[in-house]
Amino acid sequence: MLFNSLTFLVFFVVVFVLHRLIPGWSGKKLLLLVASYIFYAAWNPPYVVVLWFSTTLDWWLARLVWKSEKPGHRRLLLTMSLAANLALLGFFKYGNFLLENAQRLLAVVDFHYAPPSLGIVLPIGISFYTFASLSYTIDVYRKEIKGDAPYLDYALFVSFFPHLVAGPIVRARQLLPQIKAPRSASRDQLGWGLCLVIFGLAAKTVLADALFAPVVDEVYAAPAAHNAAYGWAALFGFSGQIYFDFAGYSLCAIGLALCFGFEFPDNFRQPYAARSFSDFWRRWHITLSTWLRDYLYIPLGGNRHGETRTYLNLVLTMLIGGLWHGASWMFVLWGGLHGAYLAAERFWRQHIRPASMPTTGLVGTLLVFLLVSLTWIPFRAHTPEAAWGELRAMVRIDAFTADDAAYMFKIYAGIVAMLAWQWWLRDSSLEERFGALRTPIQAGFLSVCLVAIFLCSGGDERAFIYFQF
């Protein structure tokens, strides 16, 4: 069930009205849990079993970890939780990938093995809810939170529909306390929540799908038929598409949760206004980057074991971050490149840049945007050939017609407007900026978003890109 579907609109209205009508907090929670499972089942009903299994196992193991005082026993239970979650993820997400690569490796030593086709369908959102669930068992193991959450609360934390399939990756310590205490959305929360949903849908429907996606799809489908103007439009267009698609989804998720009185963490903070790569990762998919930092980079040693080890940890974390996005070497390459940028930036800061040199400004931001955009190529291209095709299109000098110019103007104007918007909002938030506007301008802005959603609706309805991860 997509947030930008009519089914979801009806679903949300029904759940919201029932949530308001049901008197007790336990009843409200039960309603949200059942609704979340229906939301998940709408995609592929049998896979609710996977969600339930993962939830139940982690809840049970975390409870045992919490009760146990023996370090060895606690470590064993945590290992079981990690192994079970990673096994689920490994089977569903990386099963085919591992088999294919094993086949290739064996072929190198002249052992030709043809594995049976597993025909595995990836359970939607498994990467998101697995990470959310793991945060609970790890935090309980570290004694940062208690492992005494009631089953109903825990199940709702994992499956709460606004964040279930594409994040933000909400941690147990953020959401469980909110689930524990009775709450309902205030008038302001409800109003702002609905505004965020409208902004998110406008970003997705108008900017990602209607403005940027067509040129990206066109060029990646047939790169040899396009010249440099199209190649660069596709390059920057995908930067715009993936940002508005995913940030739009996150805004919807945050807004929907707020309508029920729950507060989710921000997931994006004007990433294309970043001054450096480390700044970019503090602004892009924040809940994933902080998850990787806290549960992977720091446990690996972070920057505590010398310079070389720090670089290694950075690259390794980003490689795994890349692989988290999908079972493909192209995602690994994307993650590896970002790891390399972070390592290079750290080296430059520590060894090359004079202490007196000011922080880079607009030039630095544009340079980071350019490199981030180039690095999206392996993310968007499914194969090395497709990536190479896009790179070749970017240097192909070819005839350029008046029709092309009009089409290109729209794309490039959109990209410039996106960068200007992010630069303007860089050190503030949407809530602050929107709140500072005069009421008629706020109403006008919201009206434009709503009308634009209607105008762009009903055509080619695309799923959110991050659903596949």
Add this chain to the structure above:
Amino acid sequence: MLLLGTALLALAATIVTMETTLAIRGFRASVLDSETRWLAERARARRLGRKALVLVGGSRMELDVDQDVLRRMTGLQPVQLALDGTPFYSVFKGVAEDPQITGTVLVDFGDNALAFPDSGDAGSRYEYDAERARHSVLPDFDDIETRLGDLLHGNLRSYADGASPGHSLLTRVLYPEATPQYLNNLPDRSTLADYRQVSMPGFYYERVSINLGLGGKVPEGTNAQIEAYFRQLIGQIMPVDNQVYRKRSAEVAALADAIQARGGRVIFAVFPETGYVRDIDDRRFPRRQFWDVFAAQSRSEDMNFRDVPGLAEFTCPDGSHLDYRDRERFTEALVRALHLDRYPP
């Protein structure tokens, strides 16, 4: 909340303005055809058993046949499985291989469906999904989305023809010369074609150009010059090699046998085409090397409009399809020609 109320008012005002303008300009709301809708029909064909009159083929089946007439004259329940722009083969194969299809299958036969190797099309994809859906006992939320979409599309002119409201705004509301759509999809997956809404003969020439492989491009010139150009090109068309056709004809005949072996009935019918469109097909697929070859191999009933005076008299405005005002008369003539009116209910 005041802000949201204002935004909703602005949205309502936009919708009302657009709908009023489109209504004044003669546009009609139309539902959007989709795979979900097709799958629902496919499931209905199974449920109806012998009472089903399964319609397989391409756009001619969708545009030329009136399902109300079929229902009234045959006592059977029409099930529209035709797919615009898709030869009949894949869907017919799926229907033949489905043991639960035991009704009457009427095929809009086109030589092009068998003249070339099967390369996979929308029909094969839909049939694959139908097979998967057959084994699923769980509810499908796509159905709900389709029904809700129907509600929206069936009532708002802004979505007419599957357009987005933005497209309607740019090309229909802000463009006073826009003519209403000539195609109108119905919930039963039929399509009404109103050729009064298009500019003739330009529209017809575009169709001829498409069938000639010119991509719809029509050369500059007077009508006489354009037609002379078409005639010249048609005169140069050579017959398609019929090796593949022979092999696949035998295959289709066997598939039809399978349906008939379980008590069903199969009828292959060549629907009317006129003018240069007919000339092109006559040159590309000469009857003796194609249709006659198929008819000789088939053990099912078959009918070619060229052999039935009551059907050959119809004129297709675009050379390929009938106007909606001829649907009823044509369907009556078709039922009589196929003796379907005497089929026991």
